Amino acid sequence: MKKMLSLCLILALFAGLVLPVNAENPVEIIFWHSMGGVNGEAIVKMVDDFNKANEGKIKVNVEYQGTYDDAINKVKAAGMSAMPADVMQIYDIGSRFMIDSGWALPVQEMIDAENYDISQIEPNIAAYYTIDNKLYSMPFNSSTPLLYYNKTAFAEAGLDPDTPPTNFDEIIEMAEKLTIKDADGKITRWGYGMGNYGWFFEQWMGKMGLHYVNNDNGRSEEPATKVVFDENGGAAEVFKVWKKLFDEGIITYLGRGNTDAKAAFISGDIVITLESTAALKSLLTNVGDDFEIGTGFFPNIHPDDKGGVSIGGGSLWMLQTGDDARQKAAWEFIKYMISPDVQAFWNAQTGYFPITVATHELDAFKENLEKYPQFGTAIRQLHSTAPEYAGSLLSVFPEARSLVETYTERLINGEVTVDEAVEKLAAEVNSAIEIYNLTN
Incomplete structure (x- = not known):
């Protein structure tokens, strides 16, 4: 699994935008999350692997913020002055607030800028975070x-x-x-x-x-x-x-x-x-x-x-920092977090859905499904639900x-x-x- 993650990271670097290499001054971004226990340990592992592969280019500082409510209250408190993070994990029921607040940078803007293939995202998961044909945040820890x-x-x-x-x-x-x-x-x-x-x-x-x-x-x-x-x-x-x-x-x-x-x-x-x-x-x-x-x-x-x-759970939101380099770095990090190999690791560690369709073809995902066949019920239920719901x-x-x-x-x-x-x-x-x- 670790080798697979490393390969994914290398491919992501060549496929994504080119950021200047400066080992002393990489572009630093802050990632707020609300995952404790085993889930939190998986987050730290994923971020560490990203940082190692992006040494000299991007450094993600991962910060645990407590519960979902704690995290969104902190961004509300800071929002009138300056955004406290570049990427933030927010629960499903915080979506309408984030849209209305104007503090979020819709990921659709990044998708359109590089013609990113959104079809790789599970359609029934993407549907929750899509309003008026615009994907506002990137699905991440999704569940039903x-x-x-x-x-x-x-x-x-x-x-x-x-x-x-x-x-x-x-x-x-x-x-x-x-x-x-x-x-x-x-x-x-x-x-x-x-x-x-x-x-x-x-x-x-x-x-x-x-x-x-x-x-x-x-x-x-x-x-x-x-x-x-x-x-x-x-x-x-x-x-x-x-x-x-x-x-x-x-x-x-x-x-x-x-x-x-x-x-x-x-x-x-x-x-x-x-x-x-x-x-x-x-x-x-x-x-x-x-x-x-x-x-x-x-x-x-x-x-x-x-x-x-x-869908329940949470997604990754980009915040309006006004810093172009940080926003590009944040987008690279988000793409890494939903890449097939990383999603297979995330699914195996936590039980959350892999939100990228290609993950289902990986041996790591198939092995986890064979070990825990009960999870197949969740996949079938997801695929049997129409996006209109x-x-x-x-x-x-x-x-x-x-x-x-x-x-x-x-x-x-x-x-x-x-x-x-x-x-x-x-x-x-x-x-x-x-x-x-x-x-x-």
Whole structure:
């Protein structure tokens, strides 16, 4: 793998722009990222290899900025004076803000300047970051949600371990067979469990083929001005599923986000759950030989839903530094980060999608897929989704996700009805959108 990375770097240098060689004064750029743990170690390795191959030409200073929220708040704080970085990893839901801010240099400008072949990027991944036929940022750590299940428990319960549920009717039916109770009737293993995660709400809107907000789902030249999930019935359908799961005793509450649900799945306390494709590697590592993990497509709300999932994760944004040499160097670095060999390394280390199509032809990628066949589900799901389900763009998505989780909690606690949850959620998100649009 290291030899492959080195070869990729050498080829990239000859294919790209020519920068002056000056061992004492290479063009220095700053790269902000939000990857911790193993993912962060992979980032450092990739940057180190780039710097070695570009010695005397480009030097990338890699700086970890904490969570995605931490990073985007730092750039917001610095934005009015000077851009703090040349390349920045920003999460999917920060895209609309970056577009509206005017602080980003759309990568489409660099693509057009050198006739860079954009067809090598997975079209369904590029679609998320493309607005009005302009690619604003370069996809990097891309993921979608998946259904994960304990194949060993399926077999023990008399279910086909190779046939995961595809919708909530099937989840409920299977969960009833998978749930285990002790002699006193206390549940010791739940058939199904999922975290209260606002991202899933967005995915179910897409799976139903419905928009989350107006103005072409926030993808028109004008940003969204209101949600439409209250008008098209999508929010009500999602909340009805949550209510049914609790009313019928199918699941127990596992908190906001996915931390508790992931831990419960690893320990065998739940059999079926939902998580990001990026969690596959860590789930396999933590479960070990305790049981066999299976994967399925993210489930539909209804059996006949015809929509698709959208990309999550993050992308690489170029910031408007006003320095031509640094911007050219930043573009060379971005091209390196998405090159096939580097993407094969990234995929093997993290579980994120390789965003470059040619990566699929490399032995390193094929070997990783053979070792972890569960990842093939993520690839098939990605390719089965039409670009029209690229997902929504919204400037206040962080606030909106938190509000979705708040009203999901209030619903399952019996504080509001489904209709009240939809009405109040829509009103509060609309208020946040209005305030943002008035002040930006």
